Structure formats: C-alpha cells, structure tokens
Amino acid sequence: MQKTHFDIAIVGGGIMGLATLYHIATRTDLSVALFEQGRLGGGSTHKSGGFVRAFHANPQEIEWSVQTLRFLRQYQSETAFNPIGCFYLADGIDSNAVGQALETMTQLGEKVDACSEQEIVTYLPQLQHQARKTVIHEPNAGFADPLKTSLLYAELAKQAGATIFECAQITDIEQTHIEQNDIAADSPLTLHINGSETPITAKAVSINLGAWSPEFLHKLGLPSDVFKKGIQADTYLVNEEDFPPFCVLDYQTDIYTRPFGHQQQLIGIATQKFDVDLHHHHQSDPAQQAACLTQLNTLMNPQQDKPVALGGRIGFDGYSKDFRGKIYLSKAIPNLCISEGWSGAGFKMAHGAGEHTMKTLLSAISAI
Numbered sequence: 001m002q003k004t005h006f007d008i009a010i011v012g013g014g015i016m017g018l019a020t021l022y023h024i025a026t027r028t029d030l031s032v033a034l035f036e037q038g039r040l041g042g043g044s045t046h047k048s049g050g051f052v053r054a055f056h057a058n059p060q061e062i063e064w065s066v067q068t069l070r071f072l073r074q075y076q077s078e079t080a081f082n083p084i085g086c087f088y089l090a091d092g093i094d095s096n097a098v099g100q101a102l103e104t105m106t107q108l109g110e111k112v113d114a115c116s117e118q119e120i121v122t123y124l125p126q127l128q129h130q131a132r133k134t135v136i137h138e139p140n141a142g143f144a145d146p147l148k149t150s151l152l153y154a155e156l157a158k159q160a161g162a163t164i165f166e167c168a169q170i171t172d173i174e175q176t177h178i179e180q181n182d183i184a185a186d187s188p189l190t191l192h193i194n195g196s197e198t199p200i201t202a203k204a205v206s207i208n209l210g211a212w213s214p215e216f217l218h219k220l221g222l223p224s225d226v227f228k229k230g231i232q233a234d235t236y237l238v239n240e241e242d243f244p245p246f247c248v249l250d251y252q253t254d255i256y257t258r259p260f261g262h263q264q265q266l267i268g269i270a271t272q273k274f275d276v277d278l279h280h281h282h283q284s285d286p287a288q289q290a291a292c293l294t295q296l297n298t299l300m301n302p303q304q305d306k307p308v309a310l311g312g313r314i315g316f317d318g319y320s321k322d323f324r325g326k327i328y329l330s331k332a333i334p335n336l337c338i339s340e341g342w343s344g345a346g347f348k349m350a351h352g353a354g355e356h357t358m359k360t361l362l363s364a365i366s367a368i
C-alpha cells in the first residue's frame with residue numbers, strides 16, 4: 001500500500017525545501033516527504049547566480065552562509081563550488097556593523113579582511129575611486145551551481161530514506177478533522193495534491209515556496225509580508241582584462257558580476273519588476289541590461305570593449321521590505337512552518353536556514 005502519512009511534509013522543491021529535507025532525513029528518524037509542483041530546483045533556484053559569501057550585516061545571515069560554505073567545501077566537485085574569492089563593496093553599511101561582521105566571521109573561522117587601498121589597487125585595479133571606501137575580501141568564498149547543489153541535497157536525502165514527489169502541486173493544506181480517521185490526532189494537517197484524490201497527512205508541514213509564497217499563503221487565508229520581485233542575470237562576452245577574476249558584489253546598487261567561462265562574465269542586478277506571471281519564462285530585458293552596464297561603469301572603469309550580451313534571464317524571488325529570510329510557525333494553522341522572503345540571497349543561506357527550519361518543525365512536533 002502506498003504511504004500517505006509522513007511525520008513531515010515539505011512543500012516546494014527549491015534550495016530551501018531541499019536543504020530542509022536533507023537535514024531532516026540525515027539527522028532524524030522522522031519520515032519526510034517533499035512535494036514539488038514541477039522539477040526540483042526549477043524555480044528561483046535554477047535562475048540563481050550561485051554567489052556564496054558570508055559577509056552580511058546581520059549575524060544570523062553570516063552564520064547561515066558560513067554553514068552553506070562549509071557544505072559546499074565538503075562537496076566541492078558535486079556542487080561545482082568555485083572558491084575564486086569574493087569582494088563585497090560595502091560602502092553604505094554602518095561601520096560598526098562592518099566591524100562586528102568581520103569579528104563574527106573570524107570567530108566562525110571564515111577568512112575575511114577589510115581591504116587596504118594597496119590591496120584594492122592590487123586586486124581590483126578596475127574599481128572606480130568612489131567605490132573604494134569599504135571593500136570586504138573573502139578569499140575563500142565564490143560561487144556554486146544551484147541546480148547541482150539542489151540535486152545533491154535530494155540525492156543525499158533519498159539515500160537517508162526521504163521520499164520526493166515531483167510534478168505534485170499542493171493545492172490546499174487544512175487541519176485534519178479528528179473524526180476523519182484514527183491517525184488524525186497524530187496527523188494534524190492534510191495536504192491535497194492537484195489531480196490526486198488521495199490526500200497526504202502529516203504531523204507538521206514546511207512551506208518553502210520562494211516567489212510563489214504570498215499567493216499560496218493568501219489562498220490558505222494566511223498573511224504574508226512578501227512580494228515578488230525580478231532579478232536579471234545576463235551573460236556577456238567580455239575582454240577579460242576589463243573585469244576582475246573574482247566575484248564582485250555591490251551593496252548600494254545590488255549589482256553582481258563574476259567570471260562565467262572563457263571570456264564571459266555573468267552580470268546581474270535586482271530589477272524593479274513586480275508584475276510577475278510565474279508560469280512564463282522571462283527573457284532578459286535589453287533596457288535593463290543597458291541600465292545595468294551604465295551602473296557598472298560607475299563602479300568599474302569604463303570597459304575598453306563594451307560587453308556583448310549573449311543572453312540572460314529574469315528570475316523572481318520572494319522579497320520583503322522588513323527582513324531577508326524569515327522562518328516562523330503560523331499562528332493560525334498549527335504545525336505549519338513557513339520559510340519565505342529570501343530577497344535574492346537564499347542560495348547562500350540555504351544550508352543554515354534549512355537546519356533552522358528543521359529545528360522549528362521539531363519544536364512543533366514535540367509539542368504534539
């Protein structure tokens with residue numbers, strides 16, 4: 001007989017859902033299943049630039065990112081982690097917060113340093129003078145492949161006994177009626193799958209829906225402070241000497257750039273696009289490309305040869321004005337844990353955030 005009851009059900013097979021699945025499957029004896037409406041890692045995760053760095057103004061974000069970096073180092077070839085080093089242009093962040101972040105990272109064993117003028121000239125000769133105020137260097141950070149990382153989490157979780165359903169869209173989650181069956185008291189939640197007459201029951205449910213989160217939560221009658229916002233990432237044919245051979249990200253403009261194969265650079269920026277139809281593939285917008293390159297010229301010396309756009313995509317993530325990434329138990333539906341609002345930064349925090357989601361779910365279950 002097919003199993004239709006699990007201790008924990010995870011909705012959403014992006015990097016957040018899969019990292020959570022991995023932690024639960026490999027570290028507990030609980031039965032756990034993940035439901036993804038399409039293919040694993042096919043949402044925002046698939047569009048991600050894959051940048052991973054630990055420097056953040058918020059200590060929680062540092063801790064989660066350091067955990068991700070450790071995982072990527074452990075599985076460097078499987079995740080295609082490339083630790084080429086990362087420079088973060090932190091001008092605009094409060095200097096006390098910068099100092100505290102450097103201290104926290106050092107305590108966690110992560111190499112980091114605030115660059116001197118001489119180091120900037122050595123490593124980033126292309127950087128415009130006004131962008132040189134506060135430059136943070138993480139020599140062991142870099143980028144990885146978000147899809148490979150997602151599939152690795154899935155594989156490790158399956159080896160540890162987890163169940164994964166692809167092409168299984170959850171349409172509704174409701175509290176199980178006690179009289180419905182004899183396991184109801186132990187299975188407070190029922191999940192309905194599109195096109196299936198067999199519901200799934202679970203003690204606790206984890207929702208990890210990225211940009212799909214606000215619509216889904218509103219459908220359940222739950223509030224959400226998250227909105228959808230576009231991020232564009234394009235690949236360009238470039239003269240390699242015009243660009244540093246490192247990851248460079250800018251706090252003020254949200255621009256990011258890194259090498260992307262021979263004579264290519266991946267360059268992206270958060271857009272002001274909020275009008276999203278998540279079911280359609282989004283070609284990159286040439287006007288956005290032009291604006292991004294103009295902004296880039298304010299950071300780096302105008303390139304000798306103008307980068308030639310080869311293609312790109314606009315992806316979307318769940319953003320919030322008030323937080324970057326929140327994991328919490330719903331007040332209205334018991335044992336429902338929500339992870340949302342990763343604001344263009346979820347890949348690098350997924351390992352730590354997934355562990356935190358697991359702990360939140362365990363605290364809910366232990367109260368049953």
Ligand SMILES: Cc1cc2nc3c(=O)[nH]c(=O)nc-3n(C[C@H](O)[C@H](O)[C@H](O)COP(=O)(O)OP(=O)(O)OC[C@H]3O[C@@H](n4cnc5c(N)ncnc54)[C@H](O)[C@@H]3O)c2cc1C
Pocket residue numbers: 011012013014015016017035036037038039040041042043044045046047048049050051052168169170171208209210211212216231232233268313314315316317342343344345346347348349
């Ligand atoms: C262009 C771009 C570049 C980025 N670059 C970086 C970067 O360099 N570094 C970084 O850290 N972050 C980056 N991000 C952000 C990062 O990709 C996201 O924060 C992260 O992938 C979010 O993961 P998630 O699992 O929450 O969401 P998603 O990956 O979107 O996963 C949600 C999943 O839920 C599924 N789903 C939706 N509804 C249902 C349903 N009803 N039932 C079942 N399944 C459902 C979707 O199909 C999807 O697979 C970037 C994002 C974009 C778009």
